[in-house]
Amino acid sequence: MSTLQSENFTFSQIIKSKAQVCAIEGLSGCAKTEVYLQRIHALYEEGIPYSQMLNIAGSRYKIKSNTIRFKQKWSEEEKYPSFITLYSFCYQLIKKYNAQHDIETWKAYKDLGSIVMRLVKKHFNLDLSFEECECIMSKIALSKTSMMSEKEIQAIRIPNIDVDFAYLFKQYEKEKERLKIYDFEDLLVHAFQLLSTTSLASLCSNIQYIHVDDAQELPFLAHLILHRLVNNEKQLHLFYDEHQQLSLRHAADLQPLQALESTYASVERFELKTNYRNAPAILSLAESFYFHKDMEETQEIEKDVCFYKGFQTETELYAYAEEKAKASQGKCLFLARNKEMLLPLMDLFVKNEINFQCPSIKYFFKYSFITDMMHFFDLLTDPRNLLAFEAISSKLNIKCSEKTYQSIAEQLSQNDDFDVYQAIMNANVKAEIKNGIRKYIENFRMIQNASSLAMFQFVLQKLEYRRFLIQENISLSHPAMVAFQALCERYTDPKDVTTCLRTLASATYPDTARIILDSIDTCEIEECSEVYVMDMQQSLFPLTEEDTERKRLYLAMMKAQDHLEFLFAKRVGNTRLRPSSFLLELFKKPEKENVAPQNVERQAPALPRRGRKIMHESLGEGTILKLDNHLATIRFANHNERTLNLTFCLNNGLAKLL
């Protein structure tokens, strides 16, 4: 039995639905989470303890925001429900079973991309880019969560990457077993096996009501798990929005949501249609952009609610952002295209003592190549800095014992005019170490007063750090590397680069701050009264496949309650920037009206034709085989074919046309 309600129903009908499965669909801002929380609270009011409810949230971020929202809404309650991701729930089941049977439980990791990169290098001698690795990871997830047979796995091909997927898949599984670790899909696989072979009563007897927010993110296997849990007598509420499905990584599958009627005895469907979040002009702009609908007239009237602004330079843009942050009253969100692009704004806000939260930015400082670079800069700008030398000596293939360092330190303290290199030459250390240093010594001294970018190149080339990066499968186009180079461009004095990074690393970003800095890359953007979308230039937007980028931008716009602005700089350094084609489309500006074509040429030359040769920073010389919008398939040496975002590479100096 199935019914669909799309008009004239109340929230309470959803909340009180007695169907075995209740599927609630609605676009962003149409109160899905609101109803999800109300349903949980209503059951509690009926006397059902929270322990009988399994409340699945899409991510750790959603767990946090749902908990806060619930507590704000029903602040008088003594008890509150808990929320959990499906992966954590599965892990709990596995742990429980293992504890009952005295079996060791392996650790679980969400991101094992580094293992895939390593295996591809080892078995196929290929350096994967971040995007290529993502693509392989998503195929691995799909193989497992759609329970593919060996034959089906054999048939999987990875476009433009010359790897035998089935072989790689086997090696990946073996490697995890060797390391005794799970990836997230393993959690689903094992939990499903347990639920198929063990009595439900021994694993999770008391769950009667299951609520799943963001159900569009569930892979096929997750639906099988839910089906096992629901059994006969339990109830399942699924809240979803197909337009919010972004993360390919976990092989999300909409099909089971569309086919609930073939799986469950009774299904009731509701479609939430009222948007409660956005000012009409914002909603109209976002929908016209994403659904290619005609714009409502309100947009014309409310020009002060959403608009775009171009600035001559990035500095002016950031100064404007600062002014807006200071003047804002409610929650105010600044969105960069990707996390790394947030660094310049963070830098400015920290300097101006503007409190802000910045979810997950600290990861930047965890990259060992960033800390290595900082140590190199420390040593090269201050050649008496023995600690910095100690930190990077292994990258220079110099192995010193504790005693050796003591001897060098003594030389330094006795001779104020010695640098570390001279101290090594005079210290009582092995000839091998002295020879290691002799190789670099003059270069070290020459670079001391160079600019940040020159120093960066020096470390890569003359100090051969590049070789280390290649060993570790880190490409120069890694976003954190690009951000580091951007800072080198911003601060010509290398000391300023390291000071800026250290300040950002040690600053605190309170969870409660009203101002939020985030990136459009994350699908988990908080709703805010004011939203400022930065980086609206063509070189950054669209950055990858157009439909995905359109969705990202639409979802970002849908988080703006009262005010939405798009910002872009017309120039960065000596480079003229072209406004994003999305921006032109949003505000219906013909491209020519905005920018003089001769200016555009300098920053984004018309894309080259097939057959043209390019020189890529890390991949060397290559020939363009195919061009699809910005994506180019390029053949490099040894018939190594790669797909690159050519515009991005050209604009960011990662490649040049020959």
Ligand SMILES: Nc1ncnc2c1ncn2[C@@H]1O[C@H](COP(=O)(O)OP(=O)(O)OP(=O)(O)O)[C@@H](O)[C@H]1O
């Ligand atoms: N009945 C209502 N009356 C007024 N405001 C409401 C109502 N229901 C929800 N809201 C408000 O509308 C906003 C959007 O609601 P909610 O977050 O539940 O939507 P959603 O569909 O879950 O959105 P998203 O998919 O983007 O997460 C919230 O600020 C919420 O407090």
